[in-house]
Amino acid sequence: MRDCVISEIVKYARKDKRIMLLTGDLGYNVTEIFAEQYPDRYINCGIAEENMISVAAGLAMEGNKVFVYSLGNFPTLRCMEQLRNDVCYHQADVKIISVGGGFSYGSLGMSHHATEDIGAMRILPYMQVYTPADPVEAESVLNEAYEYQGPGYIRLARGRDPYLHKEQLYKSIGLLQPFETNETERFDAVIITAGTILEEGIKAVKLLRETNLKVGLFSCPRIKPMDIDGIREIALKTRVIITVEEHNVIGGLGGAIAEVLSSLPEHAVLLRTGLEDSYTEVVGSGDFLRRYYGIDSEHIAWRIQEYFQFMGKKEL
Amino acid sequence: MENMGKITERADMQSVELARRIRLHALDMVNHAHASHIGGILSAADIIAVLYAEILNVFPDNPHAPDRDRFIMSKGHCGVAVYAALAERGFFPVETLKTYGDDGGNFSCHISHKRVPGVEISTGSLGHGVCVACGMALDAKMKGRGNKVYSVIGDGECNEGTVWEMAMLSSQYALNNFVLIIDRNSMQATGFCNKVMNMEPLGEKWRAFGWHVTEAADGNDHEQLRKAFKEDSLGKPKVIIANTIKGKGVSFMENELLWHYRDPQGELYQQAKNELMEADL
Structure with missing residues (x-):
């Protein structure tokens, strides 16, 4: 799903100059496709997620639509107060794209398993929370998240997840x-x-x-x-x-x-x-x-x- | 406020008069709301006054003008100083300051942007505001806008790890449009900074993180602050270490930790008021 989501972001970035992509030094072989095309809208914030989330809020307050790419607990639990005070309270247009949802990074161990993230993100006012099941859902999720002016959390699994839906969704992505x-x-x-x-x-x-x-x-x-x-x-x-x-x-x-x-x-x-x-x-x-x-x-x-x-x- | 005490005739009268008014408003507001933090408010009052009197390019009639300078009060517990400065600059009526901390009012004791024109963001938890400010400076720099971003932080606040994460990123992106002012009053919540968490040598730390460091030996002196603001940062983000006095302007509050918490009432309030009215700071 990750690859599908990044290419969707690149697609939106082509028509919308407000789109920026931030990463906390993750995404080797993932984010380059954005960084090479839009170097002036890509920021590698280093291995420093808390600052990254506040910086994302600052960029969003200046009118940008900010996507943050990171992994599991790093942009979520670790940054809980930055999300609460800086992003959500200010209704900043920041979307967290997180890989490694659940056990998807199996043998890496519990540090890399996100198993409280949905609960933590769900409790934050204004935060929308997405858990797409496959690339078909992920594409629709990205579309809705792009349209929504406010904070969002998109929980992905790995780079390439199997297609489960055989055809396009006939229902809006907000529905079961x-x-x-x-x-x-x-x-x-x-x-x-x-x-x-x-x-x-x-x-x-x-x-x-x-x-x-x-x-x-x-x-x-x-x-x-x-x-x-x-x-x-x-x-x-x-x-x-x-x-x-x-x-x-x-x-x-x-x-x-x-x-x-x-x-x-x-x-x-x-x-x-x-x-x-x-x-x-x-x-x-x-x-x-x-x-x-x-x-x-x-x-x-x-x-x-x-x-x-x-x-x-x-x-x- | 009807009586603002004696008016000083000086070259920098504007900022000095603003600082005096900030202090007097702050005293009344904290007294009215039974609120804390008067010590830190008084230490930062001169920095805020110089910023709002001379440095910041802001527009009371158009608080959201895209080319305005951004000011972020990262030490949000001293937001009173900013509320007072904004009112004096005409962002909203001075009268409304009297509702500080009131039920249903606009002015929370940690600075709020929600219903206060001119306040960019709400802060209160330390080590947040400077990072959001860094994002704003990044945007201005990447888009080639001419505006600057200023942020006041506490020296105690420099304990927060996020401050140093922000310092690294600002340096990496050579944010020469970004100016931090450290209100170094040398005290934090439970004691002197060097006893609680020694950050010295503070200037060397910032220099090592790639910042242009300048110091105001007396951070309550407007001329020294003015000089620090004007100094060329040589393409780097700039930090001004302003050595201030906690509780500055009220004799019994100066360097007294008690006034991080206590609100002046009764005779002490009156004495503080008299001192601030008569002072020639």
């Missing part, structure tokens, strides 16, 4: 994206995912085909503002909603959906899967970590089956 799912139907369970872990959702749906459970699948490319109407609709059409994210179960996608459900008089049961208020403490690839922490396709399918075994399958 049904994946091979007919939204008008009723379900036993609906899986909602944030980011590239949509691929585990796709596999889980396949695994559950052999059961008598009717399962829907949605990707959530924009966590804030949340598609509240979409969630409400789903909450009345299914027995169970299961959220899947490479993130703490607190504060991320699952937390955001819980907040919507809590104001409804009747709604589906919500099962949140992700890191159970813990860090990644074992070594392994992204795939291994998904299995280890119980958010791969088999665990998702198992959690859904387990619920119905325990509660019994009743019609809605």
Whole structure:
């Protein structure tokens, strides 16, 4: 997704002189394509993210549209107060493009796993939070983020992530994206995912085909503002909603959906899967970590089956 | 304010008179709001006065004019000095200063830009304002605009790591349109700077980071400040180390840490007021 996003930024930069790209000395073989074409709109701020975020705010206050490229926790958790006081309070047009969301840099270890970032960014007023699942979603996310005059956080995975959507999205990027799912139907369970872990959702749906459970699948490319109407609709059409994210179960996608459900008089049961208020403490690839922490396709399918075994399958 | 005390006839009367008014307003405002930080406000008052009387190219009728100089108060807890200077320069009525810290008012005790014309950004957490200012200076330099960016920071504030991150970037981009003034009153929240976190030799540190360093031996002296502002920075970002006195102008507040916190009331308020009215600073 990273490569797709950078080429989108270059595309926008061609027609919009306000666009600037900042990096905290990351993006070898990534940001050059921008830096070479627009050297006077590219700033390498060095390995100094906190200053970079405040500088981005200053540039945005002067009328620039500033994209900041960095990794996981560095432009987010590390810079929490710069984002709060300098960017968000001033509603500065700064977009954080962050690679390494979740476990995507698997064996690099917990320092390089962003697993509290969605929660941290979501709590900041004015901040929009995006978690595209594949390059198709990423392109639409970039388009919306470009149009929005204010702070945004775009959580990506790696350089080249597989295309999951086979065709262009037919719904606005701010809405839940049904994946091979007919939204008008009723379900036993609906899986909602944030980011590239949509691929585990796709596999889980396949695994559950052999059961008598009717399962829907949605990707959530924009966590804030949340598609509240979409969630409400789903909450009345299914027995169970299961959220899947490479993130703490607190504060991320699952937390955001819980907040919507809590104001409804009747709604589906919500099962949140992700890191159970813990860090990644074992070594392994992204795939291994998904299995280890119980958010791969088999665990998702198992959690859904387990619920119905325990509660019994009743019609809605 | 009806009575501003004795008017001094001097060549630099404008800035000296502005400094006196900033101090008198500050005393009233802090007294009214029972607010802290009068010590640092009084140390910075002369820097702010020289800036707003002579240095800054700003336009009270058009606070957002693109070619204005930008001024960022990075030591936001002393925003009172800036509010007072802006009012005296005509950005908004002097009368409104009386609402400092009031419920529903415009003037928060750490400087706010939201409803105060002329304030560029809100600060309060240290080591933020200078970094935003650096971004503004970068923009002006990259776009070839002629304006300058000025920022006042505290010497205690130099403890913040972001200040040095900013120092590196400003030097890397040779921001010769960027001027920092360190209000070096030698005291920070819990004591003398050299006891809490010794930053000396401060000038050498900035020089090592690639800045042009100039010093005002007496940072409350307008002529010395004026000279420092005029000095050519030889293509580098410039830092003026202004050696000020915390609580300057009120005898019992000078170099007394207590007045980082306490607000003058009753007899002490009256005594401070008398001293400031009569002073020939």
